Amino acid sequence: MPGKTNYEVRSLARGLDVLAMLAEAEGTVGVTEVAESLSVDKSTAFRLLNTLVGQGFAVQDEDSRRYRAGLRIVQLSRRVLDRTELRAVARPWLKQLQRTTGESSHLAVLAQGQAIYVDKEDSDAGLNVNTEIGRPAALHCSAIGKALIAELSPEEIEAFLSREAMARYTPRTMTAPRELVPHLESIREQGYAVDDEEFEPGVRCVAAPIRGPGGRVKAAIGVSGPSVRVTLERIPELAATVVDTAARISQLLGYSG
Amino acid sequence: MPGKTNYEVRSLARGLDVLAMLAEAEGTVGVTEVAESLSVDKSTAFRLLNTLVGQGFAVQDEDSRRYRAGLRIVQLSRRVLDRTELRAVARPWLKQLQRTTGESSHLAVLAQGQAIYVDKEDSDAGLNVNTEIGRPAALHCSAIGKALIAELSPEEIEAFLSREAMARYTPRTMTAPRELVPHLESIREQGYAVDDEEFEPGVRCVAAPIRGPGGRVKAAIGVSGPSVRVTLERIPELAATVVDTAARISQLLGYSG
DNA sequence: AACGCAGTTGTACTCTGAGAAACAAGATCG
DNA sequence: CGATCTTGTTTCTCAGAGTACAACTGCGTT
Secondary structure, eight states, X not given: OOSOOOOSOHHHHHHHHXXXXXXXOSSOBOHHHHHHHXXXXXXXXXXXXXXXXXXXXXXXXXTTXXXXXOTHHHHHHHHHHHHOHHHHHHHHXXXXXXXXXXXXXXXXXXXXXXXXXXXXXXXXXXXXXXXXXXXXXXXXXXXXXXXXXXXXXXXXXXXXXXXXXXXXXXXXXXXXXXXXXXXXXXXXXXXXEEEESSSSTTEEEEEEEEEOTXXXXXXXXXXXXXXXXXXXXXXXXXXXXXXXXXXXXHHHTTOOO | OOSOOOOSOHHHHHHHHHHHHHHHSSSOBOHHHHHHHXXXXXXXXXXXXXXXXXXXXXXXOTTTOOEEEOTHHHHHHHHHHHHOHHHHHHHHHHHHHHHHHOSEEEEEEXXXXXXXXXXXXXXXXXXXXXXXXXXXXXTTTSHHHHHHHTTSOHHHHHHHHHHSOOOOOSTTOOOOHHHHHHHHHHHHHHTOEEEESSSSTTEEEEEEEEEOTTSOEEEEEEEEEETTTSOGGGHHHHXXXXXXXXXXXXXXXXXXX
16 A cells, blocks of 8 residues: 555454444345455455454344344444433423424434434424434435534535535425525525425425534534424524524533624 | 464454443543553554544544544444334334333343343323433343343353342342342243332333244333332233233234244 | 643554465255 | 355465554643
8 A cells, every 4th residue: 555644444444344334234244245345355254243243243143144233333322322412401402392393303413424313302293204313314405404514614515515416305405506505605694494395395394503612513403394384484483493492502502602 | 362263353343342432431532541441552542543533433522632432323323223123013012002001111122141222112201211222221120121031041041140240229129149030930930020119219110021933032022110100009900011012013023922 | 941641653573364265054956 | 866056164374454662743731
């Protein structure tokens, strides 16, 4: 490897790739499959898997001898979420937001170029939006995603938008940066973002940024609901509630704006 | 290392240790801390951390330069839970169990010598038991834990009980194997386990095992609630409901008992 | 300015982890 | 029913990845 000063441990990187593969695989995966996917020898794949099994990150099926992801990941994940102060602070507000609006509320942060849901409170209504913690949300067409990136520098925004191809999910999805950039501008000005059926038909969302000390956007909070309940007329009222909630959480996190 | 055939990749094992350390750490951890904890050089610890950061499993704090767990773990965890067929099958029953009993219901599996909650449905009541998915439960004093180990062979039970020191949580906790073993025997006979304030004062639980094809215990399902509502007189009725639910899920998983 | 302590980088040696190839055990097929 | 794939597993050996050591940087304290 000429040049390319590599301060990374290759076998660890490979092992983590295997872990991701196991987690994302539909059913079980075999040694050969892993080997092919990583372009390594079978024996290498075998040892990596073996090591993962040793720590509980993978388990081997007794019969088929194939491998599945272990629950160690789930365990660690829980710890990570528990340790997140943001989550602890936001929890009651998330609940209150759900109560006052009647719609499902969500909390997300920006990580690895994606908006990742870290907490939620589901609506009691029969018809409601279902989002799962840990799932990534599109940055360019979800309210919470737009709220998260709106305050970034133009360069950073460019970078994010170019990373994923701004996929079209519905007829209303904005897929061109020249359309989205001014839109983000207006979000910045009004202090909240709206997703008007841009990600899923029949679903509207409103979200606002949560700031930490110094004013930097740390997370975003929002509500989502079916368009029949979340009407366009109702948006301003919802936005006010969401913005207010976001401001309170920001204050608790040390932002004195 | 004489003998000790080691088919494990040491640097991967170390990397996973670091990952666990990050997830379990209260706040952030430093390179030196990691190095000491693993008994490796600082430079080694640095490279491992660096690799974790590269894949999003860790993030480095801009200011303090110390490390925190990344959200990649949370993401993978979600995938793992989604892929668990048990969870998909049990979900509606978990919900129904909560509805009919009015108490919080839980689903757990045995992994790495611990009972790990994989799903739950919280009670609507103001006063209720709070358990989090991914959290481990004590095997010797929770209903769900006892239901999971009751059917194991005596040797396996011994192994499990000796692993952790059978900690005392409340005055009612059984801390001696000679007391617990016959207790497990009776659980096996009656088909359900009860936790009568053995883990948390004021909380009673009832749980029953879920079986897969072949009759082996795959998981356990149970309800928990405050003793004021979950009275001793109510236990038989609750147990019948829980056992019935467990049987239905077992059937869906291919157990024809 | 000197110190201490953190994270980071350069380097040389060594033991680890990689691949090749053989093995065991089931499936699949003619 | 034996031949032949195709799995996962094991053994062997050597290059080089990964390690420890030590030097460096940058920040906060004394």
